[in-house]
Amino acid sequence: MSSTTAAHHDEHHDHPTGIMRWLTTTNHKDIGTMYLTFSLIMFLVGGAMILAVRAELFQPGLQLMKPEFYNQLIGVHALVMIFAALMPAATGFANWMLPLQIGAPDMALPRLNNWGFWLLPPAAILLTLPFTLALFGIGDGAIATGWTFYTPLSIQGGIGVDFAIFSVHLLGVSSVLGSINVIVTILNMRAPGMTLMKMPMFAWGWLVTAFLLIATIPVLAGAVTMLLTDRHFGTHFFDAAGGGDPILFQHLFWFFGHPEVYIVLLPVWGFMPQILQTFSRKPMYGYKAQVVSLWAIGALALVVWAHHFFTVGMPVPALLYFMYSTMAISLPLAVLFFCWIATIWKGSLSFETPMLFATGWIVLFGIGGLTGLVLADVAADAQYHHSYFVVAHFHYTLFAGGMMGVMSGVYYWLPKMTGHMFSERLGKLHFWLTAISFNLTFIPQFFLGLAGMPRRIPDYALQFAEFNAISTVAAFVLGFSQLIFVYNIVSCARGGKKATDRVWEGAEGLEWTLPSPPPYHSFTEQPIVK
Amino acid sequence: MSSQTHNANHYYVPNPVAYPVIMSAGLLALASGFIFNINNFPAGKGMMIAGALVILGMVFKWMGSVIAESQNGLYTKWEDKSFRVGMIVFICSEVAFFAAFFGALFFMRVIAIPELASFDPQFTMYKDFTAAWPSAGPGGVVLGKEYVVGHLNPMEAWGLPAINTLILLTSGATVTWAHWGLLKNNRKQLVIGLFLTVALGISFLACQAVEYHHAYTEMGLTLGSGAYGASFFMLTGFHGFHVMLGTLMLIVILLRSMKGHFDADHHFGFEGVAWYWHFVDVVWLGLFVFVYWL
Numbered sequence: 001m002s003s004t005t006a007a008h009h010d011e012h013h014d015h016p017t018g019i020m021r022w023l024t025t026t027n028h029k030d031i032g033t034m035y036l037t038f039s040l041i042m043f044l045v046g047g048a049m050i051l052a053v054r055a056e057l058f059q060p061g062l063q064l065m066k067p068e069f070y071n072q073l074i075g076v077h078a079l080v081m082i083f084a085a086l087m088p089a090a091t092g093f094a095n096w097m098l099p100l101q102i103g104a105p106d107m108a109l110p111r112l113n114n115w116g117f118w119l120l121p122p123a124a125i126l127l128t129l130p131f132t133l134a135l136f137g138i139g140d141g142a143i144a145t146g147w148t149f150y151t152p153l154s155i156q157g158g159i160g161v162d163f164a165i166f167s168v169h170l171l172g173v174s175s176v177l178g179s180i181n182v183i184v185t186i187l188n189m190r191a192p193g194m195t196l197m198k199m200p201m202f203a204w205g206w207l208v209t210a211f212l213l214i215a216t217i218p219v220l221a222g223a224v225t226m227l228l229t230d231r232h233f234g235t236h237f238f239d240a241a242g243g244g245d246p247i248l249f250q251h252l253f254w255f256f257g258h259p260e261v262y263i264v265l266l267p268v269w270g271f272m273p274q275i276l277q278t279f280s281r282k283p284m285y286g287y288k289a290q291v292v293s294l295w296a297i298g299a300l301a302l303v304v305w306a307h308h309f310f311t312v313g314m315p316v317p318a319l320l321y322f323m324y325s326t327m328a329i330s331l332p333l334a335v336l337f338f339c340w341i342a343t344i345w346k347g348s349l350s351f352e353t354p355m356l357f358a359t360g361w362i363v364l365f366g367i368g369g370l371t372g373l374v375l376a377d378v379a380a381d382a383q384y385h386h387s388y389f390v391v392a393h394f395h396y397t398l399f400a401g402g403m404m405g406v407m408s409g410v411y412y413w414l415p416k417m418t419g420h421m422f423s424e425r426l427g428k429l430h431f432w433l434t435a436i437s438f439n440l441t442f443i444p445q446f447f448l449g450l451a452g453m454p455r456r457i458p459d460y461a462l463q464f465a466e467f468n469a470i471s472t473v474a475a476f477v478l479g480f481s482q483l484i485f486v487y488n489i490v491s492c493a494r495g496g497k498k499a500t501d502r503v504w505e506g507a508e509g510l511e512w513t514l515p516s517p518p519p520y521h522s523f524t525e526q527p528i529v530k
Numbered sequence: 531m532s533s534q535t536h537n538a539n540h541y542y543v544p545n546p547v548a549y550p551v552i553m554s555a556g557l558l559a560l561a562s563g564f565i566f567n568i569n570n571f572p573a574g575k576g577m578m579i580a581g582a583l584v585i586l587g588m589v590f591k592w593m594g595s596v597i598a599e600s601q602n603g604l605y606t607k608w609e610d611k612s613f614r615v616g617m618i619v620f621i622c623s624e625v626a627f628f629a630a631f632f633g634a635l636f637f638m639r640v641i642a643i644p645e646l647a648s649f650d651p652q653f654t655m656y657k658d659f660t661a662a663w664p665s666a667g668p669g670g671v672v673l674g675k676e677y678v679v680g681h682l683n684p685m686e687a688w689g690l691p692a693i694n695t696l697i698l699l700t701s702g703a704t705v706t707w708a709h710w711g712l713l714k715n716n717r718k719q720l721v722i723g724l725f726l727t728v729a730l731g732i733s734f735l736a737c738q739a740v741e742y743h744h745a746y747t748e749m750g751l752t753l754g755s756g757a758y759g760a761s762f763f764m765l766t767g768f769h770g771f772h773v774m775l776g777t778l779m780l781i782v783i784l785l786r787s788m789k790g791h792f793d794a795d796h797h798f799g800f801e802g803v804a805w806y807w808h809f810v811d812v813v814w815l816g817l818f819v820f821v822y823w824l
Binding site: 016023121129162169180181240241244 | 540541543544545546547548549550551553554555557558561562564565568569571592608611612615616619620622623624626627628629630631633634637638641642643645646665666667668669670671752753754755756757758759760761763764
C-alpha cells in the first residue's frame with residue numbers, strides 16, 4: 001500500500017491516443033493545453049472580426065458592410081475576446097500551473113474539469129452559428145446589441161440574441177465548474193506544509209477570481225434567462241408596461257459585468273509578480289499586502305457596478321455612492337502597483353521576452369487604471385460616457401492589462417510546458433510590434449472620445465478621419481504581429497533548444513523543480529514544503 | 531481491481547472518460563433545438579428530445595461510475611473532502627442564481643413601480659396608475675375575463691403555500707432524522723427517514739401543480755401578468771424545478787441506502803443531497819415571505 005502500489009496503479013491507465021486523447025482526457029496538463037489552444041484560436045477569430053470593423057472605420061462613410069453587420073461584429077468580437085479568449089486563457093494557466101505550483105497530483109475534480117473545457121466549443125458554435133445561418137437565409141445574423149445585451153434593443157433583436165443567451169449559459173456553466181475545481185484544488189490539494197500564506201500568488205489571484213465567478217456568473221445566467229422569457233414567454237421584467245424596467249437589466253448585467261473585469265485580470269495579477277520576481281532575481285515585495293489587496297479588490301468589485309451607467313438617471317446619493325466606492329478600488333490597486341514596482345526596484349534585472357511583456361504591462365495597464373479613475377468621476381463621466389474614450393480605456397485594461405499579461409505568462413511557462421526554448425528574437429519582435437502598434441491604435445481613440453466620437457457607430461463626422469485612419473493602420477499591424485506569436489508558439493512546441501528544469505535563472509517555485517516538460521503525472525507523491 | 535485500491539497519500543485521478551464531451555454535444559443539441567423551436571423553425575423539437583436523452587443517459591452513466599468507484603473503495607477522506615468543498619461552492623452558485631430573481635423582484639417592487647406611479651400626470655401615459663403591490667403594471671393585463679391595471683389579487687399565502695411551507699420544513703426534519711439514523715448505522719431509520727422525505731417532496735410538487743393549475747385556469751394569473759406574474763412564476767417555477775431535482779436525487783440516495791451503500795464514516799452522497807435539500811428549503815422560506823406573504 002505504498003508508492004509501489006501507486007506506481008502500479010498508474011501503469012494500468014490505458015491512455016487513448018489521437019483525437020480520443022483530447023476528447024476524453026482527465027489530465028490537468030492536457031486540459032490546460034486545450035484551454036490555451038482554444039483561447040489562442042478564438043483570440044485570432046475575435047481579432048479578425050475587429051479588423052473588419054477597423055477597415056470599415058478607416059474613413060468616414062459606409063464602405064464595406066451594412067450597419068447591422070457592423071453591430072454584429074462588434075458585439076461578437078467583445079463576447080469572443082472576453083469569454084472565449086481571455087477567460088479560457090486564465091483557466092488554461094490554472095489547469096497547467098496550479099497543480100504544479102502547489103504540489104498536487106492533478107486538479108481535484110478531473111472529470112468535471114474535462115466537461116468544463118468541452119462546454120466551450122459548443123458555446124463558441126452557438127455564438128457564431130447565426131452568421132452562417134444568415135448566409136442560408138435563416139435569421140438575420142448574430143447578436144447585434146453589443147456584448148451588453150441591453151434591453152429593450154435585445155428584446156427586439158433577432159434569433160442571434162437567443163443563440164447568444166444560450167451561449168452565455170454554456171459559458172457560465174463552464175466558468176462555474178472551473179471555479180469549483182480551482183477552489184477545491186487550492187483548498188484541498190496543497191502539498192503538506194504549504195499553508196495558505198505560503199501559496200504562490202497565482203493561487204491567490206485565482207482563488208479571488210473563482211469567488212467572484214461563483215457570486216456573479218449565476219446572476220448573469222438569471223439576467224439572460226429573464227431576457228429570454230421577456231422575448232418569448234410574455235414576462236415583463238424589462239418592460240415598463242408590466243411594471244418592469246429596462247434599467248433593471250443594466251443593474252443585473254453589470255453586477256456580473258464589473259466583477260468580470262477583475263475575473264479577467266486577477267489571474268494575471270496573480271502570476272505577474274512571480275514573473276517580475278524571477279527576472280529581478282529578488283523575492284516578491286509585500287506578499288501579505290498583495291493578498292489583502294486582491295481580496296479587497298474582489299470584495300469592492302461586487303458593490304460598484306452602477307458606475308457603468310451613471311448617465312441612465314439615478315438618485316444623486318446613488319451616484320455619489322457608486323462614484324466613491326469605485327474610486328476606493330484605486331487604493332488596493334495602488335498597493336498592488338507599489339508592490340510590483342518595489343519587486344523590481346534595485347533588482348538585478350534582465351529583459352527576456354516575458355519580462356519585456358511584464359514591464360510593458362505595468363506601464364500600459366497603469367494607463368488603463370488611471371483612465372478608469374477619470375471615468376469613475378460622475379461629473380466627468382457625462383462627457384466620456386459611450387465615447388471612444390471608454391473604448392480606449394477598457395482596451396488598455398483588457399488588452400494591455402489582460403492579454404499582454406497572458407502573453408507574458410505564455411512566454412514565461414512555454415519552455416516548461418513544451419520542454420523547448422522559444423525564439424527570443426521573435427519574442428522580442430512580437431513584444432515591440434505589439435506594444436507600439438497597440439498604443440498607436442488606442443491613443444488616438446482617447447482623443448477621438450474626448451472630441452466626442454461615439455462608440456458602436458459605423459460612420460462618423462469628417463473631423464475624426466485622421467485619428468481613425470491612424471488607429472486602423474496600427475490595428476492591422478497589431479493584428480498581424482500576433483501571427484509572430486502563433487508561429488513562435490507552434491515552432492517552440494515542435495522543437496528547439498532543450499529547456500532546463502529551472503528554465504529562468506531566478507525562477508522560484510515548485511513547478512521549476514520538475515523536468516521540462518513535466519511528466520504526464522506530476523507529483524504522484526506530494527512534495528513536502530518547509 | 532486490487533491494483534486500483536490505494537493509500538491515503540495517493541489521490542484518485544479517474545481514467546479518461548467520454549461522458550462529459552458527449553454530454554456537451556447533447557447540451558448543444560438541446561440548446562439549439564430549443565432556439566429553433568421558440569423561433570418556429572422546423573426540427574427544433576427533434577433536436578431537443580435527442581439532446582435531452584443524450585444528457586440523461588450521460589448523467590446516468592457518469593453518476594453510475596462515480597457510485598461504482600465509491601463502492602470499490604477508491605475514495606478516501608481526501609477525495610471525500612474535495613466533494614464536500616465542491617458541493618458547498620456549487621450550492622453557493624445556486625444561491626447567487628436565485629439572488630438574481632429576488633433582486634429583480636425587489637427592484638420592480640421597491641424602485642420601478644413606485645417610480646412609474648410618481649410621474650406628473652401631464653407627462654405620463656399611465657395617469658391612473660398607483661404603486662400598489664402586487665402589481666400587474668401600468669400597461670394593464672387581461673386576468674381571466676377582466677382587464678386589470680395596477681393592483682391585482684395575488685396568490686393567497688395562507689392556503690396551499692402555507693401547507694407547502696409545513697411540508698418542506700417537515701422534510702428538512704425527516705432528512706436530518708435519516709442522517710441521525712445513518713450516523714448510528716441504523717439503516718432502518720435511514721431508509722424510513724429518506725422515504726418520508728421523498729414522499730414529502732412529491733407532495734410539495736403535487737401541491738405546487740394544483741396551485742399553478744388554479745392560477746392559470748381560475749385566477750387567470752400567468753407569466754404575462756406583469757411584474758407580479760413574472761416574478762411569481764419565475765421564482766416559484768425555478769424553485770419547483772430544484773425541488774424536482776432534489777427529489778430525484780433523494781430517490782437515488784434512498785435506493786442506494788436500501789442497498790446498504792452508506793455507513794457512518796462514508797456517506798458523502800447522502801450528505802451532499804441533504805445539503806442540497808436544505809438549500810431548497812431555505813430558498814422556499816425566502817419565497818414564502820417575499821413572494822406570497824409580504
